[in-house]
Amino acid sequence: MSEPLIRLENVTKSYPGTESPAVGDLTMDVHEGEVLVLVGPSGCGKSTTLRLINRLIEPTSGRIFLKGEDVTDIDSSQLRRKIGYVIQQVGLFPHRTIAENISTVPKLLGWDKAKIAARVDEMLELVSMDPAVYRDRYPKELSGGQAQRVGVARALAADPDVLLMDEPFGAIDPITRDRLQNEFLRLQQDLKKTIVFVTHDIDEAIKMGNRIAILREGSEIAQIDTPEVILSDPADEFVENFLGSGAILKGLTLK
Amino acid sequence: MDFLQSWWAFMSTRVDQIQVALAEHSIYVVSVLGLASVFSISLGIATRRNVLARELSLAVTSVFLTLPSLALFTIFIPLVGLGFAPSFIALFLYSLLPILRNTITGLDGIDQSVLESARGMGLTPRQVLLSVQLPLAWPVILAGIRVSSMLIVGIAAIATLVAGGGLGDFIKSGLARLPLPNPLESIWKGTLLCLLLALVIDLILQALKRATISKGIR
Numbered sequence: 001m002s003e004p005l006i007r008l009e010n011v012t013k014s015y016p017g018t019e020s021p022a023v024g025d026l027t028m029d030v031h032e033g034e035v036l037v038l039v040g041p042s043g044c045g046k047s048t049t050l051r052l053i054n055r056l057i058e059p060t061s062g063r064i065f066l067k068g069e070d071v072t073d074i075d076s077s078q079l080r081r082k083i084g085y086v087i088q089q090v091g092l093f094p095h096r097t098i099a100e101n102i103s104t105v106p107k108l109l110g111w112d113k114a115k116i117a118a119r120v121d122e123m124l125e126l127v128s129m130d131p132a133v134y135r136d137r138y139p140k141e142l143s144g145g146q147a148q149r150v151g152v153a154r155a156l157a158a159d160p161d162v163l164l165m166d167e168p169f170g171a172i173d174p175i176t177r178d179r180l181q182n183e184f185l186r187l188q189q190d191l192k193k194t195i196v197f198v199t200h201d202i203d204e205a206i207k208m209g210n211r212i213a214i215l216r217e218g219s220e221i222a223q224i225d226t227p228e229v230i231l232s233d234p235a236d237e238f239v240e241n242f243l244g245s246g247a248i249l250k251g252l253t254l255k
Numbered sequence: 256m257d258f259l260q261s262w263w264a265f266m267s268t269r270v271d272q273i274q275v276a277l278a279e280h281s282i283y284v285v286s287v288l289g290l291a292s293v294f295s296i297s298l299g300i301a302t303r304r305n306v307l308a309r310e311l312s313l314a315v316t317s318v319f320l321t322l323p324s325l326a327l328f329t330i331f332i333p334l335v336g337l338g339f340a341p342s343f344i345a346l347f348l349y350s351l352l353p354i355l356r357n358t359i360t361g362l363d364g365i366d367q368s369v370l371e372s373a374r375g376m377g378l379t380p381r382q383v384l385l386s387v388q389l390p391l392a393w394p395v396i397l398a399g400i401r402v403s404s405m406l407i408v409g410i411a412a413i414a415t416l417v418a419g420g421g422l423g424d425f426i427k428s429g430l431a432r433l434p435l436p437n438p439l440e441s442i443w444k445g446t447l448l449c450l451l452l453a454l455v456i457d458l459i460l461q462a463l464k465r466a467t468i469s470k471g472i473r
Contacts (some may be wrong), residue, residue, distance in 0.1 A: 056375055081377035091372030095469035097388045105376050127261075138471030164375075 003068055004029035005194045006162060011052055011062030013045075021060070022048045023219040032161075033192040037209035041242070045219030046198045050164050053196060054083045066160055066162070084155030084163040084193075088170040090147045090235040092139040098124070098150055099135045123153035128183065136185055145176040152184070156191070162197045170199070181207060202243060206231070214239050258439070265440040272425075273448065279420040280452060283346055283411045284404060291350040292400055298351075299358030300384065309359060319348040324410050328417050334456025336338050342411070342419030349410055350403035361392030394468050401460050408453040412445065422448045 009027045014021035022045045028131055030036045038046040049056040053064065055076040063072045071079050092101050102123050103116045111119070121131040127149040137145060148168060155163060169177040185208065188195065199205055205212050207229045213224040223235035234240040264274070295316075302308040319327070325347065331341040365388060373387045415423030422445045429441030 054375060056371070077377045077379045079377070080375060085372065085375035085419045087368060087372060087375070089368030089371075091366070091368035091370075091375075093369060093373070093387060094366075097471070104378075108377055108382075138469075140471060151372075213303070 004065075005032040006030035006053060006196070007065040008052065009063045009065065010051075011049075011059045011064065013048055013052060013057060014060050020218055023052065023059075025062070025143070026219050026221070028135070028213065030194055030196055032194050034210040035188060035195040035197055035208055037197045037199060037205040037212045038215055039114055039202055039205040039212060039242075040215035040219075040222075041217075042200055044215045044217050046200075046215050047166055049168055049219045050196055050198050053162075054080045054085060054164055056085075081108055081158065082160050082162070084160040086148075086151050086155045086163065086165040086168045088167040090151040092142075092147055092150060092154070094139050097136050097138055098142075098205065100148060101139070102154045102157050103155060105160075109158055110157075119157060123157050124150075126156070126187065127153045129153075129241075143234075144172050145180060148172060148180065156193075161194055163193045163194060165197045167199055168197075169204070170201075184208070212241055261437075262440045262443060264439055266444060269444075273444070276420065276422050276424050276445075277448060277452065278447070279414075280408070280411055280422045283342065283414065283419075283421060284407050284452070284456060287343060287346040287350055287407055288404055291347050291403060292354055292396075294347075295351050295354035295399075296358050296396060299355050299362060300389075303359070303362050312355060313352070313359070315350075316352040320352045324349070324413050325416070328413050328419075332417060337418040339419055341417050342414035342421075345408050346411055346414075350407050353402040353406065354396065354399040357395045357402075358392065361395030362388055364395065365391045390469065391472065394464070394472065397460065397468070398466055401457065404456050404460060405453055408449055408456065412449060422452070442473065 005251075006029070008026055011023060011026045012021050013023040027051065028049075038049060040046050048057055052059050053149050055064070055071075059072065059075075063070055065071065066079070092098075093104070096104075099117075099120045102120045106116045106119055120135065124131040124134055129146065129149055134142075134146075134150075139150070142150065151168070155165075169180050172180065181204070197205075197208055199208075209227055211224060211226055212230055214222045215228065222242075223230055223239045230239065231243065234243060276470045298312055301385060302312055324345070327345040328341055331344050335341055335344065369391070371386060373383045378386070411421050412423035412426060415427045425441045425445030425448070429438040429445070432438050
């Protein structure tokens, strides 16, 4: 593949007063148009790694590149407007309507009103919500699944190349989660965004990822490869244990 | 009934006095509330990330609220003389704590995920404050302003003792001439007008609440 869209180069994040770094000397490439899933036990630093990419957490050392440009020291707010961000708790603005929520980043980027209004409707349709019904509602009127649809619509509103998702379907009931995952995969076939997706659920990782990075403590990569390779050829005992006993079965359910 | 009749007769012959006293009292309430709100909200914002500064400002404003009102009104006379100034300062100090306390509570109570997503979308810290934190904390802040407004309407009646005017004038003059004609009418006049003023201010704040709080968080 060509030059990676996102590149973390020897990135370390350590907090004062702690012995081992949360992320230790991590080098990782994310290629254009792929879904890279970061998966690992809780506390392994996968969320920290994700938040280093949009610099919600500033690295202690190392460089971060986006489309070949070193973004480690540029204005972090400007950087984040170019990167979609979806979190488990969604974090919609409760005092703003759905339309206002979705138009947050386009407004920051100074789009004109007509373009924003059209974009809001387009985004709502994209996530299978009727704009006429939901445009002027408030977040408190939405179910958990609907809220996360809006969360995704909001993250995609300014058409970022990169989308960071931190356990986006983690707080949603299993049936709705499954539906959202499927819809999301369908969306991704058209959108071809570059996505970094964090989860602690290996099944979700296998389902969503083009590639999976299995992380152990300190965000050290135990293995990074396609789901097929990881399932059939786990790199070590840690990966094997993490995959669990159903690994062969999981492999069979892939395509 | 006799008392009510004589009270009403008493009231109607003193419309001018009432207007003046009511105006003075209202000026206290409005100006103190305005300045104390700006000051307390700013203080709450400025100290929101510094635990020491926050606790210190809460402690100091608590002390103001604990001081006997009579003392607080008189303490400042050597510095600023009699009349409006010492009364204004005392009322200002009294009204700080409820607004400050509620500003802090309101800002603290915001869902962390909302702030995380705001930052994650590229809002600058200033934009997060102005377009997310303050609107979300506003209902709680406004409740503090309301508490302060009730407090000030009552305590402003003390201003009369430092020649600051207001509805306290009626109460004081009633007390001063208890054996003379119409003392009770005068005291009642001051008291009821205070209540009336408190009611009107409360209605205004209610209207402000309805106009400024988003439907999404009501």
